[in-house]
Amino acid sequence: MGAYDIIEISSIEFAERIGASQQTASRRLKDLEKNGLITRVISHKGQAIRITREGLDLLQKIYLLLNSIFAQKVQELSICKLEGEIFSGMGEGAYYVMQKGYLEQFEKKLGFNPYPGTLNIRLKKQPDLQIRRVLESDAYPGIVIAGFKDKQRTFGAVKCFRVKINESLPGALLLIRRTHYRDDVLEIISPKFLRDALNLKDGDKIGVTIELTNSNT
Structure with a gap:
């Protein structure tokens, strides 16, 4: 869910989920789209968002880094x-x-x-x-x-x-x-x-x- 599927969400709902104003939430989505991390299709119902391959790569890198910091594993990144x-x-x-x-x-x-x-x-x-x-x-x-x-x-x-x-x-x-x-x-x-x-x-x-x-x- 989310990583590979299309997510339909309104800007108001997205703002509530990230705890920001609607204006800030909209700006963040635009920045993500501009940087090639997501694609968006806007309609009267809201917007359909998909994470791009580059976005997934970024999430994976951040996950690996954070995992190596916090997880108690023998082999770290x-x-x-x-x-x-x-x-x-x-x-x-x-x-x-x-x-x-x-x-x-x-x-x-x-x-x-x-x-x-x-x-x-x-x-x-x-x-x-x-x-x-x-x-x-x-x-x-x-x-x-x-x-x-x-x-x-x-x-x-x-x-x-x-x-x-x-x-x-x-x-x-x-x-x-x-x-x-x-x-x-x-x-x-x-x-x-x-x-x-x-x-x-x-x-x-x-x-x-x-x-x-x-x-x-």
């Missing part, structure tokens, strides 16, 4: 995969990555010295955006690179996850609180210059496999 497009950043990655306070911790906690710069990936799919937001939460501690101060300024803490880029080259995802980018961007470091190593250019699609069981221990 250990990896997830995100996809996006390469784009050129603002050129600030090298400056931050090469700070001594970060470099020493990258080598100790991640096991490599990064190439001076980050590979920037913009997520395009709604399920991947949701997964990235979950990774920023306390549900997954990741590997924490502690913040520090020098004579000029303060550098904030960074949460990291070990990754494989295109299922081959090692690296790490940096989740930075103080960043100019929106939450649809992945910033990746690696011991290699990834653009050369993988022959990448702006607009190319790329996959990132994230190890969710990373921790500081």
